Amino acid sequence: MDVNRYINISNEDISDALLEVGNSNGEEISDSQYIFYDAASSFCYLYAWYLFYKNKEDNSLICDYVACKSMNLFCEAIQYSKTTGFLDGFFYKKGIPLLSFMATHRLDIARLYYPYFTQGLKNFDVAKAKKLKPQKMIVLAIEMLASEQKQTINWETFGIPSDRFYTQFVKEALYTQNEVLLKEWLTALCDNHLKWSARTETTEDEYARNGYEIEDRELLLWPFEYQAVKNFRAEHGLSTPEIDHPLLKTPLAIDHRPDFSRWNAPEWFYPLLDKLIAINPELAFTKTLFK
Secondary structure: OHHHHHHHHHHHHHHHHHHHHHHOOOOOOHHHHHHHHHHHHHHHHHHHHHHHHHOOOHHHHHHHHHHHHHHHHHHHHHHOOOOOOOOOOOOOOOOOHHHHHHHHOOOHHHHHHHHHHHHHHHHHOHHHHHOOOOOOOHHHHHHHHOOOOOOOOOHHHHHOEEEEHHHHHHHHHOOOHHHHHHHHHHOOOOOOOOHHHHOOOOOOOOOHHOOEOOOOHHOOOOOOHHOOOOOHHHOOOOOOOOOOOOOHHHHOOOOOOOOHHHHOOOOOOOHHHHHHHOHHHHHHHHHHHHO
16 A cells, blocks of 8 residues: 555545635534544554554554544534434444444543433434344443443333344453353454454445445454453453463454554644634544543
């Protein structure tokens, strides 16, 4: 891959989108949400590419990803969480980022998002769930967060089908100290990662809305669920055994630990963030998240 060309194209796309935000008429937060989304995708892809092909761990790129993906979620949440438009059925687009935050030692960001999601559930339009396949990544992420408050989500109440494996994982494995049992569940968790990874280049049926939620190329060989569970358990004083699984032998099976003290944010990031905070002060808490 021509990395410089990829970066230049991504930067040009962001610059064009920023100009549109400058011309927005009351849609600045909504438009910025998509800028953060596209930027996060580019940063994550590059981060994974460097690891996979150059064996290089780039702190700036993983920080870029975490910051932009966080802002993508929070812009959407603050703009829409109290409306029926917040949860549109693309639950995996929220579940995977939440798990990736946990996998990169930023459980704090996932915790901040949790109340926005539960608020959104209260306003969810059940009609949007009619064609949904059993949900996976969002169920795992939200049930993990709910467990910290001794809660669970009754997904059926909201008409949302849930994959029983992930609800049972949280109930039976997340806090267990039975290493044999835990290894069985962790192995199954990694097996399911491979099972639900979309092979879009070889079959047209495997895509996210059809249940194959792990769709983006940079996610296919990243055991983010295992890493999320491992880091979550560590936060609760629990150790997690290593397991013998192919997914844990890839270049992405490392301890992803973004160091924001060394992060030079993209030159457009904080000016855009300041603008959005001026429009909606509810976003002010994000100003100190990435220090």
